[in-house]
Amino acid sequence: MIMKNPLRKRFKRDLKSNKGRYFAILLMMTVTIAIMSGFLAVADGAQKVLNENRADCKLEDGSFTAVKKISTAAQAETEKLGVSVYENDYVNEKLPDEATLRIYQDREQINLVTVIDGKSPVNKNEIAVDRLFAESYGLEVGESLTINEVPMIITGLISVPDYSALFKNNSDLMMDSFHFGVGIVSAGVLQSFPANEIVMDYSYYFDNRDLTEKEKRNLSTDIKDKLVDNGAILTSFVTAENNQSISFIDDDMGSDVPMMKVFLSLIILIMAFVFSIVITSTIETEAPIIGTLLASGYTKYELIRHYITMPIAVTLVSAMIGNIIGYTMMPDFFKGMYYGSYSLPPMDIELNMEALLLTTVLPIAMMIGINFVALYRKLSISPLNFLRKELKKSKNRRAVKLPNVSFFNRFRLRVIIQNKKSYITLFVGIFLASFILMFGLVITPMISHYVDSIKQSAVSDYQYILKGPVEPENPGNAEKMTFSALETYYSPAGKNIEVSFFGLREDSDYFDDLPISDDEKGGYLSDGLAKKLGAKPGDTLDFVNPYTDKEYSIKVIGITDYPGALTVFMSQKQLNELLDRDSSYFNGYFSDQELTFTDKNSLATVITPEDMSKFGDQMLSSFKQMAPLCLFAAIVIYLVLMVVLTKLVIDKNALSISFLKVFGYETSEIRKIYLKATTLVVLGSLLLCLPLVNLGIQGCFLIVQMKLSGYLPVYIPMYLYAEIVAIGMASYFVINFIHMRRINKIQLSAALKNRE
Structure with missing residues (x-):
């Protein structure tokens, strides 16, 4: 046995x-x-x-929009490159609460629709809308939605592969399911909308599905060049890789x-x-x-x-x-x-x-x-x-010489030194818990501060971007400017990012703090763009026109506070010259009043400071569930590490505590020695880890910046540091109460039983 x-x-x-x-x-x-x-x-x-x-819904490999329908010859020449081109026109319809619904015709060849609830539209007064937008906007199947002054019944909730993230514009900083969504109507309904509202959009799909990423990029460039060579006037061209509506979730x-x-x-x-x-x-x-x-x-x-x-x-x-x-x-x-x-x-x-x-x-x-x-x-x-x-393997190690302080303080220092491994591990755990807690707490004030700073620094109530030089019916104090969107390579993300160029008058009333000069070549970078690219005055940055592949080099004259976007400000004369435009060319306005235009089709976009509140709503919605999770995880880490490691200190010193009781020390005095030592370590750890937490949050948001098309500055209000310390100490005092009882239970007999 x-x-x-x-x-x-x-x-x-x-x-x-x-x-x-x-x-x-x-x-x-x-x-x-x-x-x-x-x-x-x-x-x-x-x-x-x-x-x-x-794969099942045949997601596009890229898309482009044109000023007018591309010719049959241009499409045929492009398809000879080994690609299929599909029409994918849409209209943007305004809904109440400043929401926009982008309406496509039901797809049959590319970007096929997945019906999640209900069914696809069949009749001309029916529409299916994106599931996420419907939930955010409060729409349900069977409800009526007025589109183009026509009541339409919502027949289904859908998802489409080219809008897994709801970005209205590819240059937007963040997706926005509260104010932007996608809808599908049956065949022929799109043609009932005014012709000047229909956006000529196209999707392309590679015939060879085994291309490498490099081959895809090269072929996309060839497609763009072939379209331009055959007379297509492009207003946008984006690959699936660079389309935030597709790639944002992957990133x-x-x-x-x-x-x-x-x-x-x-x-x-x-x-x-x-x-x-x-x-x-x-x-x-x-x-x-x-x-x-x-x-x-x-x-x-x-x-x-x-x-x-x-x-x-x-x-x-x-x-x-x-x-x-x-x-x-x-x-x-x-x-x-x-x-x-x-x-x-x-x-x-x-x-x-x-x-x-x-x-x-x-x-x-x-x-x-x-x-x-x-x-x-x-x-x-x-x-x-x-x-x-x-x-101890080394018998000749000398005791650490302590400073000439009171007995109790020397005793506490000795306790800390003897239990340094436990306290070091506790410090690491406190840092990790504090970092998780800070990440959950900082999101709301950071986004709110960013939105507020944009509103406060807004130079005008309205920014109008036009498709060409058009005079408004009520010019008022509106100031003409030139706008262009160029791209520059952003190495951390390994891709190009879009940068807005504003050409300003030399005597601009809206940018009177910028010393713009028609004789000075170069531009002023917004602080967000400068931080994102790591640029400083005197540097030269390279940009490219994504539609013509023409390259430009811009000298950085200075940096200005403009949190609204990734922007370069320069002389209107210099920008027009750079873009090969006439010196009198303009395609936008800064204005403090709403402008009206005879031809609404000439208007490309309107930007107001209130638009950024939409971004704030979406960001807060995306991260709102993170805060309670981070708080819960942090408190669990605080409590567990404090329970285990501080209990270990008391258990390890049980004999010493018993001796102190034999020598006549009161329980309250013993608590001051052992519990106060641990209290000082916990408080010191919480305070010492705050700079490390700050560095950790800064590094974490460097990764976040790689996913964003804009720049979100890290803002940590001082009261959050106080909250971190308060929550950490509150967790400790719960454990401290338990340890008081443990010290009370240590008997004097432990010292008498010792045979050393």
């Missing part, structure tokens, strides 16, 4: 005596794994359904998923170190027992296997519970985040093998690796040294 290993009996005793510690670690790891598995499952499901939908998931993986790895890493500290402390406490076991014939590896069992068991149970919660409860939350921001077809949640590896195999591997190293080093001491409790 094989005798059972008697060490196994210690598991039950260990679990019972340290149930609070193990429960706290189990809770933290379970929550982390649940969030991670739920997020990865939904992200994988979203990417899968997105890719399948794009978003492309950064969110790696960030979540890093977040999981950091949490597991911290918990592995916590376990290693706990185990090390346990070994120090049980040193005579370990010495006896080693002297009795137990090997080092048997003891390693024993002490590493609980971390593995806790991790495995956490992974099992976390994955169950992650696949049952969390998907609805993360689905809400994705479906609340993007227009996606329905998705199914399936078992994600990568998520399983990351949430089960990786944590167990990290636990085994880190704890094995810690145990191997600790158990390399001889049995005799264990029996003597001489666990």
Whole structure:
């Protein structure tokens, strides 16, 4: 009969005596794994359904708009390049509350429609609208919607592959499902709209589906050149890769998923170190027992296997519970985040093998690796040294000389030094929790501050961009200007970004603080553009016209405060000369009053400061669910690390506390020594990590900037730092109350039983 290993009996005793510690670690790891598995499952499901939908619905490889319908010959010559060109005309119709509905004819060849609820329109008085816009705008199937002064019945809610993110303009900083949506009408209905409102839009689709990314870009350039060579007057040309309505969700998931993986790895890493500290402390406490076991014939590896069992068991149970919660409860939350921001077809949640590896195999591997190293080093001491409790390899290390302060302060410093590993791990955990908390809290004030700064710095109530030189019926104090959109290469994102050029009068009333001169070549950059590109006065920037491929070099004269867009301001004379225009050319107005034009078709766009409030609404909507999640995750990290590590300090010093009681110290005095030491460490950690949190938020938003077409400055109001410290300390005081009771329970007999 094989005798059972008697060490196994210690598991039950260990679990019972340290149930609070193990429960706290189990809770933290379970929550982390649940969030991670739920997020990865939904992200994988979203990417899968997105890719399948794009293939099934024949997503375009690019699109372009023209001033007028391109000729049959131009289309035929273009298609000889190995591409199919499809008409995809639309109209933009204004709805109440300044919303715009972009209406297409039901697609049959390209960008096919997916019906989510209801059915496709059949009759001329029927329309189907995008599901996300309908939810944001408060529309339902069966309701009536007035379009072009005609009541139309909403027959269905849809998604279209070329508008997975609802961007009205490709240069917009953020998608806007509150004020922009897409609708589909039946064949022939689009022709009932005024001819001057119909936008001549085209989609192209590569015949060869195996082209590399470089070949796709080159072919797209050839398509654009061929169209221009055959007389097409293009007003826009964008590849699917550069179309934010298509690519924004890819960029978003492309950064969110790696960030979540890093977040999981950091949490597991911290918990592995916590376990290693706990185990090390346990070994120090049980040193005579370990010495006896080693002297009795137990090997080092048997003891390693024993002490590493609980971390593995806790991790495995956490992974099992976390994955169950992650696949049952969390998907609805993360689905809400994705479906609340993007227009996606329905998705199914399936078992994600990568998520399983990351949430089960990786944590167990990290636990085994880190704890094995810690145990191997600790158990390399001889049995005799264990029996003597001489666990330090270096016997000649001198004690740290403390400053000449009061006894209590010296005692506290000694407690901190003796438990430095626990406190260092606590500091790292506090930093991580503070960063997560700050990320959740900073979004709302940052966006609000950005919107307010745009409104405050607005130079005019209206900016009119025209399709050509047109005089308004009521010019008033309107000031003519030249507008052009050029592109420049943005290396962090690996693609071109659009930059607005404004040509101003030398004596501009709206930009009187800019020393614009007709004789000075170059331009002034908006501060957002300068920060995004890392440009400074004296630099030379290269730009390209995306429709003609003509290149320009602009010297940076200076930088001006203009948060509204990525902009270059220069002399109207210089800009007209740069664009090969007549010196008297203009195509826009700055005005403090609303202008009216005889030919409404001559108006390209109107921009008001209030338009930015739409951006704020959308950004807040997209991130509103992040704040409570970040708050919950941060508080869990605060509480768990403080419970485990501060309890460890008290347990490690239980004998010293007992001696102090024997010497006559009151419980309140002992609390001042041990709890105040920990309080100082927690408070100091919270204060010291604030600059690091600031750097972390700055770095995080550098990644966010790569996805945005504009520039969102990082703004962290001072009161948020106070909130971080307050929430961290509030979490600690909850734990502090528990520790007061633990100190009260330590008996004087512990000192009398000591045989050292």
